[in-house]
Every structure is written in C-alpha cells, then in structure tokens.
Amino acid sequence: MVYKSNYMYVNLPVKDLNKTREFFSNIGFEFNPxxxxxxxxxxxxNDNTFVQLLVESYFQEFINKPIxxxxxxxxxxxxxxxxxxEHVDELADKALAAGGKQSKEPKDxxxxxxxxxxxxxxxxxxxAYMNTMPPQE
Structure with a gap:
C-alpha cells in the first residue's frame, strides 16, 4: 500500500510572527485563522498544503535539538x-519588495x-514554472 496524505503541513520557526505574517501577506498569501x-x-x-509558522519558543516544544x-x-x-x-516573477518580486532577499540568480x-x-x-x-507541454513543431 502506498501512503497518501490528505494534507501537508510544513512547520517553520520564525523570530517575529507579526513581521513574518506581514511579509507573506504582502506577497499575496492568506492565513487560516x-x-x-x-x-x-x-x-x-493551497487547499491541502499549509506552512505553520511557529514562534521559535513554540517550535522548540516539538523538537529535541537546537533550532x-x-x-x-x-x-x-x-x-x-x-x-x-510572469507569475514566478510577480511572486518573487513581491517577496523582494516585502523585505526578502534574492538567494540565487533566476534560472531558465x-x-x-x-x-x-x-x-x-x-x-x-x-x-518555479514548468512548461509540461511538448515543443511545437
């Protein structure tokens, strides 16, 4: 049997929850209250994928090693x-405008x-945008 999860939650520690919420809101993301x-x-x-942004002290409660x-x-x-x-550029540009840093040059x-x-x-x-259509001849 192959395991298939209905939902995916990625948990990340954050230093300042309010600033982090503002950053992702400025990019265009929403939060589940x-x-x-x-x-x-x-x-x-999306409907099945979420990122739990946890203040570091709360994140530490879930782990047994340093953050x-x-x-x-x-x-x-x-x-x-x-x-x-264009959507890639829009999201990345919004992240940079909201205070994020470019980590690598764009790759085509x-x-x-x-x-x-x-x-x-x-x-x-x-x-990332992946063109899954076969090349036109």
Missing amino acids: QFSDDKAACLII ADVTSTAGGIIALSADSR HGFMYVRSFEDLNGHLWEI
Missing part, C-alpha cells in the same frame, strides 16, 4: 509551482523557470 494565534500562523499554500540558524546554513528549500513565468532551463528568495527568517523558497 482557525489554526493561527499569537504563537502560530497557518499560511495557506538551525538558517540565516547562515540551509535547512531545506520550500518549492512552489506557478502558473506562468528552457522547460523550467525558477526564482529563489530568502524570507525574513532566512528560510529558502523557490517559485
């Missing part, structure tokens, strides 16, 4: 798809276009 409070904000990626300093080391990359190259692989940024807490994000 049912799973948000003064310790956590539930960022909606990684992702401002100086990579702890992972959250990669999201976009509907078009022909079939895939990717922009990368760091959020206010140093977490790495990629926005």
Whole structure:
C-alpha cells in the first residue's frame, strides 16, 4: 500500500510572527485563522498544503535539538509551482519588495523557470514554472 496524505503541513520557526505574517501577506498569501494565534500562523499554500509558522519558543516544544540558524546554513528549500513565468516573477518580486532577499540568480532551463528568495527568517523558497507541454513543431 502506498501512503497518501490528505494534507501537508510544513512547520517553520520564525523570530517575529507579526513581521513574518506581514511579509507573506504582502506577497499575496492568506492565513487560516482557525489554526493561527499569537504563537502560530497557518499560511495557506493551497487547499491541502499549509506552512505553520511557529514562534521559535513554540517550535522548540516539538523538537529535541537546537533550532538551525538558517540565516547562515540551509535547512531545506520550500518549492512552489506557478502558473506562468510572469507569475514566478510577480511572486518573487513581491517577496523582494516585502523585505526578502534574492538567494540565487533566476534560472531558465528552457522547460523550467525558477526564482529563489530568502524570507525574513532566512528560510529558502523557490517559485518555479514548468512548461509540461511538448515543443511545437
């Protein structure tokens, strides 16, 4: 039997929850108030995928080791798809305007276009458009 989850929650530690909420709101994301409070904000990626942004002290309650300093080391990359190259640019530009940092130069692989940024807490994000249509002849 292959395991299939109905929902996916990524949990990330954040230093300042209010600034982090504002950052992602400025990009265009919404939050689920049912799973948000003064310790956590539930960022909606889509109907089945969410990012729980947890203040560091609350995040620490779920782990038995130190929180990684992702401002100086990579702890992972959250990669999201976009509907078009223009949508990639729109989201990445909004992230940079909201205070994020470009983490890598844009990459155009022909079939895939990717922009990368760091959020206010140093977490790495990629926005990608993949052209899955066969080349026109």
